[in-house]
Amino acid sequence: DAGVIQSPRHEVTEMGQEVTLRCKPISGHDYLFWYRQTMMRGLELLIYFNNNVPIDDSGMPEDRFSAKMPNASFSTLKIQPSEPRDSAVYFCASVQGLAGELFFGEGSRLTVL
Amino acid sequence: AQTVTQSQPEMSVQEAETVTLSCTYDTSESDYYLFWYKQPPSRQMILVIRQEAYKQQNATENRFSVNFQKAAKSFSLKISDSQLGDAAMYFCAYRAPWDMLTFGGGTRLMVKP
Numbered sequence: 001d002a003g004v005i006q007s008p009r010h011e012v013t014e015m016g017q018e019v020t021l022r023c024k025p026i027s028g029h030d031y032l033f034w035y036r037q038t039m040m041r042g043l044e045l046l047i048y049f050n051n052n053v054p055i056d057d058s059g060m061p062e063d064r065f066s067a068k069m070p071n072a073s074f075s076t077l078k079i080q081p082s083e084p085r086d087s088a089v090y091f092c093a094s095v096q097g098l099a100g101e102l103f104f105g106e107g108s109r110l111t112v113l
Numbered sequence: 114a115q116t117v118t119q120s121q122p123e124m125s126v127q128e129a130e131t132v133t134l135s136c137t138y139d140t141s142e143s144d145y146y147l148f149w150y151k152q153p154p155s156r157q158m159i160l161v162i163r164q165e166a167y168k169q170q171n172a173t174e175n176r177f178s179v180n181f182q183k184a185a186k187s188f189s190l191k192i193s194d195s196q197l198g199d200a201a202m203y204f205c206a207y208r209a210p211w212d213m214l215t216f217g218g219g220t221r222l223m224v225k226p
Contacts, residue, residue, distance in 0.1 A: 104158035
């Protein structure tokens with residue numbers, strides 16, 4: 001398996017623009033997580049899905065953030081409109097069952113100017 | 114809520130020497146999992162080692178071993194024979210069987226040649 005695949009690896013955009021980050025989990029994994037990593041806050045869980053259904057989005061910072069998982073092999077994290085404070089590395093991770101090993105993607109580095 | 118604390122923001126070690134990274138956590142659960150993840154400059158989060166709380170024996174993976182003290186809620190990582198490739202951010206993480214990963218703030222390890 002190719003692992004968790006995220007795109008884009010790097011995104012530079014201007015304040016106010018819409019940003020869409022994409023994730024393809026490992027086939028067969030039933031949980032998918034979105035994390036945000038910043039120097040100030042470390043790794044924060046934003047939202048997670050189980051069998052494509054959002055379970056806990058309490059970590060989503062604002063209404064500007066939304067996430068979807070239309071099928072078992074694809075998820076998006078959207079920020080609209082983006083702000084400079086959204087600059088961070090966003091990780092997607094997946095796991096089969098909560099007791100399994102969590103596999104991370106390589107992250108998407110977002111810079112909002 | 115569970116918390117994970119890494120009290121050493123930075124550590125350094127001489128190549129071939131041994132270094133220990135500290136981690137403490139707070140929980141009222143008796144059954145849980147503990148992890149150490151490595152994040153090199155490439156950003157990829159890599160699982161280094163995992164410990165189940167019900168196992169008394171400390172986990173070991175090649176040059177990496179843990180000192181798990183359940184009563185003290187301590188979970189330190191020992192890296193023996195340090196190599197230049199060990200330089201990275203190391204994150205301690207906790208998870209109850211039914212819950213999500215909670216990460217510590219990370220420790221940056223520098224390896225001196």
